[in-house]
Amino acid sequence: MTAPDRTPWDGIIVTDPDVCFGKVRIAGTRMYVDHLLEFIEYGGSIDSYLADYSHITRAQLQAALGFTRDLVAAKRNKLKGELRHG
Numbered sequence: 001m002t003a004p005d006r007t008p009w010d011g012i013i014v015t016d017p018d019v020c021f022g023k024v025r026i027a028g029t030r031m032y033v034d035h036l037l038e039f040i041e042y043g044g045s046i047d048s049y050l051a052d053y054s055h056i057t058r059a060q061l062q063a064a065l066g067f068t069r070d071l072v073a074a075k076r077n078k079l080k081g082e083l084r085h086g
Helices: 033-041 046-052 058-085
Strands: none
Touching: 033 046, 033 058, 046 058
């Protein structure tokens, strides 16, 4: 179980304005989270991604997907709140 202010992807998914133009990426790499999403969007599988980019682990990929899920959920909740109070 994680602490309330931490997520399973803390320290795995990072951003730094001085690295890779500040894009969200897998820590210690130059692999952008949006690259993974585009790969899957265009029909790639997680297994094929791991085969093509062997320096990325399954845990890192799962963290990237978890980050994306949490980001979408936060945006959805924000929009719901705006519609209720809007």
